[in-house]
Amino acid sequence: MLKPNLHYGELKESYLFARIAEKTAAYLKEHPGEKLLRMGIGDVSRPLCPAVIEALHAAVEDQANFGTFRGYQPECGADFLREAVAAQYGERGLKIGADEVFVSSGASDELGHILDIFDPACPALIPEPAYPAYVDANVMSGRRILHLPTSPEGGFLPDPAGAGEGDLIYLCSPNNPTGAVLDRALLKAWVDHANARGAVILFDAAYEAFISEPDLPRSIFEIEGARTCAIEICSLSKTAGFTGTRLGWTVVPKELGRAGMSLREMWVRNRTTKSNGVSYILQRGGAAVFTPEGQAQIQKTLDIYRGNAKIMADTLDRLGVRYTGGRNAPYIWMACPAGEGSWPFFDRLLREIRVVGTPGEGFGACGEGWFRFSAFGDPADTREAMARLEKLLG
Numbered sequence: 001m002l003k004p005n006l007h008y009g010e011l012k013e014s015y016l017f018a019r020i021a022e023k024t025a026a027y028l029k030e031h032p033g034e035k036l037l038r039m040g041i042g043d044v045s046r047p048l049c050p051a052v053i054e055a056l057h058a059a060v061e062d063q064a065n066f067g068t069f070r071g072y073q074p075e076c077g078a079d080f081l082r083e084a085v086a087a088q089y090g091e092r093g094l095k096i097g098a099d100e101v102f103v104s105s106g107a108s109d110e111l112g113h114i115l116d117i118f119d120p121a122c123p124a125l126i127p128e129p130a131y132p133a134y135v136d137a138n139v140m141s142g143r144r145i146l147h148l149p150t151s152p153e154g155g156f157l158p159d160p161a162g163a164g165e166g167d168l169i170y171l172c173s174p175n176n177p178t179g180a181v182l183d184r185a186l187l188k189a190w191v192d193h194a195n196a197r198g199a200v201i202l203f204d205a206a207y208e209a210f211i212s213e214p215d216l217p218r219s220i221f222e223i224e225g226a227r228t229c230a231i232e233i234c235s236l237s238k239t240a241g242f243t244g245t246r247l248g249w250t251v252v253p254k255e256l257g258r259a260g261m262s263l264r265e266m267w268v269r270n271r272t273t274k275s276n277g278v279s280y281i282l283q284r285g286g287a288a289v290f291t292p293e294g295q296a297q298i299q300k301t302l303d304i305y306r307g308n309a310k311i312m313a314d315t316l317d318r319l320g321v322r323y324t325g326g327r328n329a330p331y332i333w334m335a336c337p338a339g340e341g342s343w344p345f346f347d348r349l350l351r352e353i354r355v356v357g358t359p360g361e362g363f364g365a366c367g368e369g370w371f372r373f374s375a376f377g378d379p380a381d382t383r384e385a386m387a388r389l390e391k392l393l394g
Contacts, residue, residue, distance in 0.1 A: 016362030049297035055288035077103025125166025127158035128364030179325015
């Protein structure tokens, strides 16, 4: 008799963002016509830049002509995009081979798929608060999860001294949800820990474009020793507005091996077995991001989101509210007032000022009492939401 994957029964009753959607839908049903200022889910609000749109249109035209039509793409990514990504690393002084770059449909997908190449018996270490999909993907695969709590006293930065026996180590910098950024010394400590243990770091760099301070690493491969212990997963979703277009990449170094097996070669086999590649049209659009025009244009959009983060940070500074993020990161992680629970605070903001954020409890137990705001909204909505918040809490 067929049995389903019983590990799905171990998942929490409701995914965080699904619960937020249910609550907001219920409110709008009771209050039809009211506008909610949505600063919860980290979706972008600005359109794709002109260089990307032009490349997408040109690629569509390619598909309309016999001489330029493209069918199946290479499973690991088209050479033109892999080379463009590798070249961008090169501009930052990092030697990443194009054959170490794997084009994906986005970081969220890849963070789940990459688990295929690791034995389910290897425990995963997840510093918390954490993006909930880290936990759920490992629950689905039956992997044991070790939760590493972080604290406001430590700036919500994970310390490898408490890492224990984790074989798969999740690191996200800038962090979602806290906005905390790992500096070189702390990231080096994690790399040294992973190499000493034989662990592998899954480094989620989806928000690296928001790091503006030159002393802070944007890639784990800026750290000596990372090529023997790390996989880096990146996305164009927040960097270039590809949340609805879906495109990213993963770097698996040639030096990364365990038990006599090359993890890069394993990933090649996985992709050539389980994927038919990302579409030609999307990859052409992605390649345009790495042109001089594309880079200049996306920076203008990123500056809008950075401005939103500053508006939020300035508001909380005036209110005297404790927070992390907002600088080098697109998220604000604020303490709920007077010890209020994060879901009750969510309900109060929704009911009293019609602002939607994200309760910290949804990112793990040590997120309780904290609340996340996203900087990806419209600037006018951000200013209005913060004005309402200041009036409510002031």
